[in-house]
Amino acid sequence: MKLLAEILIGVVAIEHIYILWLEMFAWTTRGRKTFRSFPPDLFEPTKSLAANQGLYNGFLAAGLIWSLLIEDSAWRINVAYFFLGCVIVAGIFGALTAQRSIFFVQALPAILALLAVFFA
Structure with a gap:
């Protein structure tokens, strides 16, 4: 489950690098x-x-990548929670104010990653 959580965090980070570009x-x-x-x-x-x-x-994206590089497990989890939470809030706000599809493109992958971190 830890590997799945790391992969999902990586996917969310890559998505935000793409959005940056x-x-x-x-x-x-x-x-x-x-x-x-x-x-x-x-x-x-x-x-x-x-x-x-x-x-x-x-x-x-930088915060999510940082969370993958932290050796202390408590800090790694807390940093991942924080940045995934930021992505979730941004995705929900974007879905409510701009376009509903933002929820599925941005918030949902972060929610899945957050759940994977929680259950890892």
Whole structure:
């Protein structure tokens, strides 16, 4: 179960590295294809806002990766709980305020990872 928890944490971290890249570096190119419901004329004017969001996603990924590198088991679990909790809250908030699919793409994988950490 510990290995499953680590794999799921890694998946959530990789997802947030992808979101970082998308929002910070590919907002006006790949972002247009990914966020089809966003008005096309707003990609360029919101480029710096998206980059800021991407940076926050990078912090989430860094925290999740950090949790995988901590040797002390109590600290490792607590750090994983904290960053997975942040991802879950962000995913739920995004689902309620922006697009329902954010729950399934962002919050659900983090919930599964959190449960795996809990039961490991």
